[in-house]
Amino acid sequence: MQNKTLLFFRNPDLSQDFISPLEQLGLSIICIPVLEFDYIKYEPNLRAAIHELSNEKGIIFPSPRAVIALSRSNQDLRHLKWYAVGESTAKACLEILGKTPEVIGTRGAAELADKIIEDQGPGGSFIYLGGDNQSTLPHEKYQKAEITIKEVCCYSTIPVGKESFLNSIQNIQPIGCVFFSPSGVKTATKHLADQNWNWGAVKTFAIGDTTATALRNNSEIARCDGVPTEFNLEGLKQVLIDYFSHN
DSSP states (O other): OOOOOOOOOSSSOHHHHHHHHHTTTTEEEOOOOEEEOOOEHHHHHHHHHHTTTOOOEOOOOOOEEEHHHHHHOOOOOOEEEEEEEEEEHHHHHHIIOOOOOOEEEEOHHHHHHHHHHHHOOOOOEEEEEETTTTOOOOOOHHHTOOEEEEEEEEEEEEOOOOOHHHHHTTTTOOOOEOOOOHHHHHHHHHHHTTTTOOOOGSSOOOOOSHHHHHHHHHHOOOSSBBBBBSOOOOHHHHOOOOOOOOO
């Protein structure tokens, strides 16, 4: 009997609404954390940036981690216009900080940049809350629109240790792996490099274009078998349902 386990390289926080339709296809979902996040290191950096705010038109949240970082600062920036990359980030804004972003880029950071330019026009300054491993900011789009982006590092990304990772994954032979960030791709493939892991026998899926590109550029994997057009969990769920309904 063919193994039908899907590995999700993320924390085990998926809702039952996400998992149930996949389980109905006979798939078993196992979440394997690959990253940890440290907010303490950059708290002074974030507080200083907030203190220096002057004429910024808005604040950009590229991920739920940025939302968590701001919540830890105990600073209220709801007077600014909010922009979020992805629906999960927008949801975190509402649930953690009590405000829904005015503009959401459901197809990634590049689409959000286009929406900001359309919404605000050329010129102006925005604060961007990223991490120390940020790679998705579309600098050229903002530069062409003469928009200043003030990047503020507010958390660090830490790969989980190899021993912990391998203990979590031992004796699992998945039919597919699902990735949620370029850092997750890097960590998983690095830890599995000497484990005789056969990526050719495993289907790979990504939450969005940036992660899909990381998969295609990775020397161990060199492909991505599926990525949603809407870079969110709902879109990812549909991609997985469509694929495994016919395979």
